[in-house]
Amino acid sequence: MKKKYDDQSSINESIKYPKVRLIDVLGKQLGIYSSDTALQIALSEGLDLVVISDKSNPPVCKIIDYGKYKFLQEKKAKEAKKKQHNASLKEVKMRYKIENHDYKVRVNQALRFLESGDKVKITVIFRGREVQHLNLAIELLNKIAADLKDNSLIQQLPTKDGKNIIMILAPNKK
Incomplete structure (x- = not known):
């Protein structure tokens, strides 16, 4: 099952790292896997493999529903913008x-x-x-x-x- 998203730089097949640190849906670390194996695990659960942090070595990937993840990120950004006061x-x-x-x-x-x-x-x-x-x-x-x-x-x-x-x-x- 392939899903199409407009920002595909860090999900599923577009992840180009040889090894990734994998975290499951509940936030438990599963260990270090090859990108292909991690993707197979995510797809077997019907979810997406998303790069959460590419700053660490190896990059951290999480098995989540990308649509829900993106929605929560936008919601956080909107809340932060609300709290920001521009002094005029x-x-x-x-x-x-x-x-x-x-x-x-x-x-x-x-x-x-x-x-x-x-x-x-x-x-x-x-x-x-x-x-x-x-x-x-x-x-x-x-x-x-x-x-x-x-x-x-x-x-x-x-x-x-x-x-x-x-x-x-x-x-x-x-």
Whole structure:
């Protein structure tokens, strides 16, 4: 009984090693066999011979149902991808003449982003001739950094970027 699979690099007849270490369905080591003998044992049980590890000498092969094995590998990969969190860059914008309540709202917003594991880019926007008040914007950014010091690390100090001043905060890993 020959089965067709799209990835046949390490199953059944495509195994080109002279000797393999054989493991049965229950995970018990059967010993070292020639590839042909191991394949005959697998086929006699109606299952496939699959290379599990080609790094060892001799390579480790297991007698399993390849379709089920492939399904479980894909399921593991999907679970690992779910648990992975890609930190993105969120932005909080404000003017240098911000009111106290609005300031607290922006700080809480940045705190929420940091707690969810994202980096935060804090931008102070200038219009027209307001650019001459750079020192006030830098003081504001330093105040934000001080307010968020328990939850963040400064990744980029305040820098001028055109008519804006930006600072980037990264989440603090405790």
